[in-house]
Amino acid sequence: MTPKIAQFLRDRQPATPCLVLDVDRVEENFRAMKQALPIAQIYYAVKANPAPPILQRLVKLGSCFDAAGIEEIEFCLAAGAQPDWISFGNTIKKVSAIQRAYAAGVSLFAFDSAEELEKLAAHAPGSRVYCRLLVENEGADWPLSRKFGTTVETARDLMIRAGRIGLDPFGLSFHVGSQQTTTSSYEAAIGKVGMLFTDLKEAGVNLRMVNLGGGFPVRYSSEVPEIDRFGDAIMGAMTKHFGNALPEMLIEPGRFIVGNAGLVQAEVVLVCRKGKDDPVRWVYLDIGRFGGLAETEGEAIKYRIATPHDGMATGPVAIAGPTCDGADILYEKSNYRMPLALSCGDKVEVLDAGAYVTTYAAQRFNGFLPLAEHYV
Numbered sequence: 001m002t003p004k005i006a007q008f009l010r011d012r013q014p015a016t017p018c019l020v021l022d023v024d025r026v027e028e029n030f031r032a033m034k035q036a037l038p039i040a041q042i043y044y045a046v047k048a049n050p051a052p053p054i055l056q057r058l059v060k061l062g063s064c065f066d067a068a069g070i071e072e073i074e075f076c077l078a079a080g081a082q083p084d085w086i087s088f089g090n091t092i093k094k095v096s097a098i099q100r101a102y103a104a105g106v107s108l109f110a111f112d113s114a115e116e117l118e119k120l121a122a123h124a125p126g127s128r129v130y131c132r133l134l135v136e137n138e139g140a141d142w143p144l145s146r147k148f149g150t151t152v153e154t155a156r157d158l159m160i161r162a163g164r165i166g167l168d169p170f171g172l173s174f175h176v177g178s179q180q181t182t183t184s185s186y187e188a189a190i191g192k193v194g195m196l197f198t199d200l201k202e203a204g205v206n207l208r209m210v211n212l213g214g215g216f217p218v219r220y221s222s223e224v225p226e227i228d229r230f231g232d233a234i235m236g237a238m239t240k241h242f243g244n245a246l247p248e249m250l251i252e253p254g255r256f257i258v259g260n261a262g263l264v265q266a267e268v269v270l271v272c273r274k275g276k277d278d279p280v281r282w283v284y285l286d287i288g289r290f291g292g293l294a295e296t297e298g299e300a301i302k303y304r305i306a307t308p309h310d311g312m313a314t315g316p317v318a319i320a321g322p323t324c325d326g327a328d329i330l331y332e333k334s335n336y337r338m339p340l341a342l343s344c345g346d347k348v349e350v351l352d353a354g355a356y357v358t359t360y361a362a363q364r365f366n367g368f369l370p371l372a373e374h375y376v
């Protein structure tokens, strides 16, 4: 918890559940990322948290933006971004969204299929396009699966085709999966990209850009490598595969920029046991899967939770949300422990919850309001 967040909670005593996020920490994270990979241009992945105070601060710092839809593009423009600082990075775009983005001046688009490439040629002629490769997501706590990306062979054909149908074949991208805890995943993906660059050059297509995606991890319950380790591994692999002829490099961090900048304050609604002698207590909070903690799906992201009784004796717990849905359980299998003194009415803090929380909150499920947000 940053001093500004602590002061806000103390002075304002906000209603729970709520996200409180320190925008100065966003700036620190941006600078740390920049220092770890100075030659890469940062395209903040807006979906991690699109709040105006965050976007405005990043505009001031010279960030570019990776937007997944036309609404996110409009958020960026409203925050002061120029259209040519925005990449429309979703490989699945409605024609109307492509048309609106193009009309707004966006000129950089992702794709991973022939069908999407044709849509771009028709509705965003002359634009720079990059093809997303399917890469291994091993080592990622929140993998992006096989939903995105295409094979090297298809990407090769599509990049050749792009130039023939009036688009600018600009580069290649990948995403190694979110909360990626290994540096080798980036190295392997860069190897793939490097080979395809060479191959395409021989076919007469000179690509100029590599988009390394996001994935950079935040420390939740387990330690993760420092951001500099990722920077070093990426630069090592880029130099190995491209020598001195380095292409433009883009990175799209989302979680890393905002994750540790905020926390969710919540209240304990009920602590009970299923059977009198059951060692496991059930702790119900006023926020769960549907209130914004969607990344606890499959217990994938393991948030640390601070309580007023930390340091005192603990016992095993299952932790769940307040809704009437049986899927609204945060942790049942991950051996969470909480203080035995924890009781109804206690305030707890879900730490490092600045990414992928506010936007995942349901609208009025069971009547619960969407998560309140405070930016300090």
Ligand SMILES: *Cc1c(COP(=O)(O)O)cnc(C)c1O
Residues within 6 Å of the ligand: 045, 047, 048, 066, 089, 090, 175, 177, 178, 179, 213, 214, 215, 216, 252, 253, 254, 255, 256
């Ligand atoms: C979600 C996403 C990101 C951000 O990923 P993080 O793991 O939050 O860094 C970057 N690029 C694309 C294309 C994405 O879909």
